[in-house]
Each structure stands twice: as structure tokens, then as C-alpha cells.
Amino acid sequence: MTVLLSDVLIGIFSTTLRLSPLYLFAGLGEIVTEKSGVANMGIEGIMLMSLFTTYAVDLTTGNPWLAILAALGVAGLIGVIFALLAVQMRLDQIVVGLAIYLSGLGLSFVLFNTFAGTRALPAFVNIPNVHIPYLSDIPVVGQILFQQNILVYFALALVVLVSYFLGRTSLGLRVRAVGENPKAADNMGVNVLKVRFLAVIFGAVLAGLAGAYFNVGFLQNFQFDIISGRGFIALAMIYFANWGPYKTLFAALSFNIVYATQSEFVSIASTAIAGSSQLFNMLPYVFLLALIPILGRKARPPKYLLKPYKKG
Amino acid sequence: MQGLRWLRVTAYNAAAIALGVIAGLVVVAYAGGNVEVALSTLFLNPFTTKSGVQQVFVRFAIFYLMAMGVGIALKAGLWNIGAQGQLIIGMVMVFVAYIYLAFLPWPVLYVTMILLATLGGLLWIVAPTILRVRFGANEIVVTLLLNVVATNFGYYMLNGPIKSPIAIGYPYTATLPAKFQIPNIVGGFPLTYAVPFAIVLGVLLYFLIERTPFRVQANTVGESAETARYAGISIPRVMVITMLAAGALAGLGGALLQMSYFYHIDAGVFVTNWGFIAVIAALVGRKHIIGIGIASLFFAYITIGAEAMALQANVPTSVVFVMEGVMMIGILAGTYLAERRTAM
Secondary structure, eight states, X not given: OOOOHHHHHHHHHHHHHHHHHHHHHHHHHHHHHHHTTOOOTTHHHHHHHHHHHHHHHHHHHSOHHHHHHHHHHHHHHHHHHHHIIIIISOOOHHHHHHHHHHHHHHHHHHHHHHHHTTSOOOOOOOOOOOOOTTGGGSTTHHHHHSSSOHHHHHHHHHHHHHHHHHHHSHHHHHHHHHHHOHHXXXXXXXXXXXXXXXXXXXXXXXXXXXXXXXXXXXXXSOOTTTTTTHHHHHHHHHHHTTTOHHHHHHHHHHHHHHHHHHHHHHHHSTTTTTTOHHXXXXXXXXXXXXXXXXXXXXXXXXXXXXXOOOOO | OHHHHHHHHHHHHHHHHHHHHHHHHHHHHHTTOOHHHHHHHHHHHHHHSHHXXXXXXXXXXXXXXXXXXXXXXXXTTOOOTTHHHHHHHHHHHHHHXXXXXXXXXXXXXXXXXXXXXXXXXXXHTHHHHHHHHHHOOOHHHHHHHHHHHHHHHHHHHHXXXXXXXXXXXXXXXXXXXXXXXXXXXXXXXXXXXXHHHHHHHHHHHIIIIITSHHHHHHHHHHHOHHHHHHTTOOHHHHHHHHHHHHHHHHHHHHHHHIIIIIOSOBGGGGGOOHHHHHHHHHHHTTTOHHHHHHHHHHHHHHHHHHHHHHHHTTOOTTHHHHHHHHHHHHHHHHHHHHHHHHHO
């Protein structure tokens, strides 16, 4: 069997791009949440619940867009619950986040089990990839860049939008203010709890979009623990990116390149490395950890991250 | 007043646990199971079946070790969410010693298996510790990521270096022979020496930590780095000691789990979520060595019951995660209410 280099490159780079929205949606949403001083460690659980919702609604209605919409609704609802507990009641954000993760992990599978049962299921309807006219005909580059799912382009646009929102809009300024100095923001007439509520819900809805995308753009399936830690990886990426949207894009792309390269390598050299594929599977994570001493050094979290705010 | 406060905290915790149980029953009812049978299985199975009793004892020992580790690190304000990974490494190291150090005489190898597991857990937390102390990296994120790495590493070891030569297809390790198992205290009663061992270790740690100035130092670091610096406490020293203790205890838990319960590794042993239970038990036990012991015993009991309940009611065992999640929030909310009442 001969392996064409161009095929390998197309494989690696198109997987890199195809996986990016997962981390970008989850990561960008969490950046906004954390900039407001609240960390939602439960996005993994939200992603699982929204992934299941997408699955169930898609199979029931045959409409992937409706499925995404339902997933966003479920995610937003979990966001409201998180905000009530962690912002309103000021419960420990880490514990509430982990509890949301555990509940989502368990509940999504129980629901799936009941939904799927033993009956024959209809086929999953996914969102087809976009073929941008002319550009997608360019060899190699066209296949990598211009034949992706529409949500891939949306995720890339969102990097710019979130950066603009946080840096240039007055609501973005308020989000940063309640994360850096809620007391001062309060004195200036900003409703700290309201801003944090909105930031949490925004982050949750985007985590929901990440879960929904993973299904309509990728898996078209559901399994127990199907996100398998990718939500937590998104949390790590923000840290390496020092809460910057563009740096998050960089972190996501570089992680995905390592991931795609190792999985391409494992599938090509499967016989040569028999039994060691799991060692290669560890590479992307080890790579991410190795980035800490290099990139994480200057990381400075929002000053009031994890600190609940009480008026007066 | 102090007595009343304790009573209230206990009452709130009981309410939180009841809330978790109700959540579990709602899921059972939704999935079409028999709620009445589920409820009696949940509470009675851990007492009435031999395997139930055995599992409660073993789990108590393992949970206690892991949760003590989490609790000690929490005193210093550090979150070890990676106890699961450290437990996996501990289990793997038992078999690494058993297979690759087989030339050692029996008692030496027996002890080496336990020590190597402890060392493995300790080494697994070295990276998060260095990254936290030296680079200020968030230990929650790093220990979480290392869980994924540990699981992959465990699968790799299971598929190669520690795989049983007779395993074809589905990989598993050889079974530890009786002389490498931790024996029962009384002949037929399923209580191994792992349990008194964990309790003795708890007593030891109680005197080493709760009754020494180290407790105050750790608490100070946990509450305010500024105060700690002002008081001349070496923050890195406290962080390193508490983190390494957490890793070592979870690794040791892995050794006990293999040597007194599973006796072999297959893919199934990697997917428990005991690292999270350790976090819950540490919080419920209010980071205190004795409180953590009581909480660990309770969670050993309730998780065994819940798993039996899931099987009985034909619901996926992942219902246990839902119950744990609801209990966690309930316990936090209880603490919040208790504090609000004291404040008024």
C-alpha cells in the first residue's frame, strides 16, 4: 500500500480544522464566563447533555437545525441552574461545576438508554459540508479549507466576534470589570450579579453548541462519556491562552494538529506499532501540559475569578 | 451552641443525601424500574449480601485513603481532581512489580508491590505540583488532564507489558495468587486487613496533621497566601507536602484495591469515578481526617447500594453519577443555609 503525502496532509489539516469548533465554542464561551469572575467547570456535562439532545431531536424530527436549537435550549437551562447556585447562592463554583459534570455524565446516558431502548433507530441527519464554489476546487488547500461544515466557519468568525465583544463593547467592558473588581463595578452602577448571570448563560449556550456540533458535524451518534474529557481540555486551553480568544484559536489548532498527526500516524502505521497506539494517544495531552511552562507562565486569571460577590 | 450547630449540619447533610436518593429514584421511575424494589435494594443490599458487605469494607478503605489525600491538599487550598488517575497508576504498578520483579522473595515482593504503587501515585502528582508551585498553573486543570493520560497509559500497559499471556482479544492481567492477596481477618468473613490498615493510617495522619502546627500552616496557605507569607510559612513546602501526600495515598489505594478485591486488571477497572467520590467525601467530611472517615464509610455504603439498585431496576449504573451530583449540590446548599442561620 502506498500512502500519498497529499492525502496525509489533507487528512491531518482537515481533521485539525474539523475538530476546532468543539474547543473554540466551548473555550470562547468559557472565556466570557471566566472574564466575569465565574468559572464553570461543568461545561463537559453541558456538552454531554446537549450532544444527547441533538441526537434525540435529530432522530425524532430529522431536522439537524432544530436539534441544535433544542441543544442550545437545554444548555442554557443548565447555565441558569449553575448561575442560580454559584452566582445567586454563592456556592463553591468548583464543586457546583463538578456536580453539573457528574449529573450530566450520568443523566445523558440514562436518557440515551431509555431513548434508544431496543427499537430500530432512523438514520441520523447531519448538516452537510459546504463546498465554496471555485475555491473548494483548488487541490489540497481547497479540500482542507473550503469544504468544511458551516459551523467551522462560524467558530472561526466567533473568535473575532468574542475578541471584539470583550475588548470594544461596553457590555464586554462590564463583563471584564465584574471579573477584575466587582466592588468598583458595583459602585459605578453595574449590576454585578446580572452581568455574571448573562456571562454564565452565554458560556453554557456556547458549550451546548460545542456538544451539538460534535454530533451534527462529526459523530452522528451517542455513547456513554462520548465527550471523554474534551470539555476539560477546552478549560485547559483558555488557561494556556491567557483568556485571549486569538490565543485560544492558536491553542486549539496546535492541539488538534498534534492530535490529528498522531491519529493519522497510528492508522497508517497500525501494524508497525501494534499495541502501542494508546501511547500515541497520550501525546496531545502531554503536549498540552508541556505548553504550561512555555505559555502558561504569563497567565493571569481575572482577579476575582472563583470569588462570589455579595452586594454591600 | 456548638452541639446544636453540629446537629443542624448533620440534618442538612441528611437532607442533601435524601435529595440525591430521590433524584436516583426519579431516574429509576423514568426508566420504567420498580421504585419500591429499587429503594429497598439501595438501602439493604450492602448489608444483606456477602458481596455487598465485602465491597462496602473494601471501598471504605480505598475511599478513605483517596479522600484523605484530597482533604489534606484541600486544607492548603489545592484541588486534586486527579485521584482517579493516581489510583489507576497504583493498580498498574502492582502488576509491574508482580511481573517484572518476580525474582524477589515473597515477603519482599509483597511489600514492594505496595510501595511501588504508592510511589507511582506520588510520581503521578509531581507534574501538577511542579506546575502549580513553580509556574502557578491551575492544579485542577492539570490533574484532570492527567486522568485522561493515566487511563490511556493504563490501557497501553494492559494491552502489552502487563497483559496475561493467555489473554486473547479482550485484554486482562494474570490474577494475583493467594499469597499476594491481602488476607481476611476472620476466615470466611469478607473483611480484609486493608480496612484496619486504612484506619491505622487515618489515626497516624490524624496525629501528624490535625494535632500539629502543620494543620494551621496548611489552613493558612489555603485561606490566604498573603497571610501565610506574612506569618513566615513556606508556601511551596506546604503545597509540595500536601500534594505529594495526596498522590501517594491514592496510589496506595490502588494497591489495596487490587490486592484485596479485584486481584486482576481488565478494562472495566479504569472507568470508575472514585476520584470524584473522594472529592465529595473530603468536602462532606469538612477536610477533617475523622470526618472524612465517616463520610467515606457512608459513600462506600451508598454507592454499593446505588449500583445494586441500578442492576435490580435495569437502569444504567450511571444513575449513580446523577445521585452523586445532586448530593454534592445539596451538601453545599446545606452548608450555605447553616452559615446563613449562624450569621443571623
